[in-house]
Amino acid sequence: MRxxxxxxxxxxxxxxxxxxxxxxxxxxxxxxxxxxxxxxLADLPLQPPSLSQPFGTDNLGRxxxxxxxxxxxxxxxxxxxxxxxxxxxxxxxxLVAGYVGGLVDDVIGRLADTxxxxxxxxxxxxISALFQPGAASAIAAxxxxxLPAVIRVVRAEAMAVAGRDYVVQSRIAGxxxxxxxxxxxxxxxxGAVIVQAAYSISxxxxxxxxxxxxxxxxxxxxxxxxxxxxxxxxxxxxxxWLVFVxxxxxxLTILSINLVGDGLKxxxxxxxx
Amino acid sequence: MLKLTDLVVDYVGRKGGNRVLHGVSLAVxxxxxxxxxxxxxxxxxxxxAAIGRLPVPGLTPISGTIELDGMRLDTASEGExxxxxxDLLGYVFQDPVASLDPTMTIGRQLVLAAGLTGKRAVGALAxxxxxxxxxxxxxxxxxxxxxxxxxxAIAIAVxxxxxxxxxxxxxxxLDASVRRQVLDLLVAQCRAADATMLLVTHDLEAVRRYADxxxxxxxxxxxxxxxxxxxxxxxxxxxxxxxxxxxxxHEQPGERVVPTEVAP
Numbered sequence: 001m002r003x004x005x006x007x008x009x010x011x012x013x014x015x016x017x018x019x020x021x022x023x024x025x026x027x028x029x030x031x032x033x034x035x036x037x038x039x040x041l042a043d044l045p046l047q048p049p050s051l052s053q054p055f056g057t058d059n060l061g062r063x064x065x066x067x068x069x070x071x072x073x074x075x076x077x078x079x080x081x082x083x084x085x086x087x088x089x090x091x092x093x094x095l096v097a098g099y100v101g102g103l104v105d106d107v108i109g110r111l112a113d114t115x116x117x118x119x120x121x122x123x124x125x126x127i128s129a130l131f132q133p134g135a136a137s138a139i140a141a142x143x144x145x146x147l148p149a150v151i152r153v154v155r156a157e158a159m160a161v162a163g164r165d166y167v168v169q170s171r172i173a174g175x176x177x178x179x180x181x182x183x184x185x186x187x188x189x190x191g192a193v194i195v196q197a198a199y200s201i202s203x204x205x206x207x208x209x210x211x212x213x214x215x216x217x218x219x220x221x222x223x224x225x226x227x228x229x230x231x232x233x234x235x236x237x238x239x240x241w242l243v244f245v246x247x248x249x250x251x252l253t254i255l256s257i258n259l260v261g262d263g264l265k266x267x268x269x270x271x272x273x
Numbered sequence: 274m275l276k277l278t279d280l281v282v283d284y285v286g287r288k289g290g291n292r293v294l295h296g297v298s299l300a301v302x303x304x305x306x307x308x309x310x311x312x313x314x315x316x317x318x319x320x321x322a323a324i325g326r327l328p329v330p331g332l333t334p335i336s337g338t339i340e341l342d343g344m345r346l347d348t349a350s351e352g353e354x355x356x357x358x359x360d361l362l363g364y365v366f367q368d369p370v371a372s373l374d375p376t377m378t379i380g381r382q383l384v385l386a387a388g389l390t391g392k393r394a395v396g397a398l399a400x401x402x403x404x405x406x407x408x409x410x411x412x413x414x415x416x417x418x419x420x421x422x423x424x425x426a427i428a429i430a431v432x433x434x435x436x437x438x439x440x441x442x443x444x445x446x447l448d449a450s451v452r453r454q455v456l457d458l459l460v461a462q463c464r465a466a467d468a469t470m471l472l473v474t475h476d477l478e479a480v481r482r483y484a485d486x487x488x489x490x491x492x493x494x495x496x497x498x499x500x501x502x503x504x505x506x507x508x509x510x511x512x513x514x515x516x517x518x519x520x521x522x523h524e525q526p527g528e529r530v531v532p533t534e535v536a537p
Contacts, residue, residue: 165367168366169364169429172362173387177328188376
């Protein structure tokens, strides 16, 4: 393996650095509690940002810094878990569809098209409404929404690689179709899978925030960036920081993930070599 | 010997089939170097892939027979075919870099594709004129030249001492400076292994130099076949004359290049 390559584009590198900082803060907060307890009362309600409470307090007097850090962790974790499942399942289906072709490809392709035909947020609401609202249904929703894109990307890549001479050569040498798929096709489409997974995480965060904003995702006292925005709505005129801080963090996280995706894509395609 | 009788092959895609070979018949004597020439799109590469019924997307044999040393490949089961491909056939493809997996070292590929390990792998590469075999074995395909990659591909193709080596334009993607070296090596390996070689090529000079027999293909049909000298020196088919006249060095002073309509 030649390893994962990353673009040298300054914007992508800055985005990667910002993402590392955000994730590090989330991890540090979870492990050490250095940013405070997200559920405990820290001060008077609706206090503006100050030295003791850098992001202010919410309507109950909880530290918005602690809740935002916990929310980053929650949102990224939920989206990553969902995308990981979608990537593993989608890559397996896409690989088989692209390599085997024919009827198998038609069936898998139609299934992906069916999932694609639902508007993402409608499908998310449907899943969350069918099951108990919470982290599990948020993960299920994000998984099902990001799955068809993974299948399509992997299928197209596998189809292109399946006809390459080295795959044919391995079959000539006696390799089975399954062996050729695992040993030759899969490693050669890994770059596309990783890039798609990165984009899917940012899309997953949008969906997760959307359903949490609608009250169908993460439930109190846990916080996600979407639920923080939902909780802050009535206080927008009184405490605008309650909306701006999680909104800005959400926007920056999604932007960073997308730019990291661009950086990975450029690195794999060698466009900045 | 390899014998093809009325071989009809389609490429089948989502929008239906496209007939590429329209009843090709060939008889390749054992141990011979047999060239197949013709313009792009004449069906040469399809013929090469169809002989081993390679798992190329869309390639679909429709009718006709393929016989290798008395074994029918056209009716063989997938299991029998896999054994024939592994033990009796060796393929060398056009683009040497594309025929090697970019994610693996050359050494790993020699193990997987040809069962060559340790000293045998070093010896196989050294025999093909690779000066630093150990270093090459540790390299990835993008770290070696096209000529070197084609030598590796030849090592893989001949490692199991196949009875039939099918070389599909093996030097078309190489620099002119290494084409002859690579073909010399390929033919020498083939002769040393007492294997038959089907050489698909555009290069009529190479045909003259290496091939014992030649078949000329046009629009999915063999329009002329026979001993190389007879076909190239006194062609009987109109298309063969057109093909020969189109090569550099055969033009007449002051001659204009006029597109030629040739009936298939």
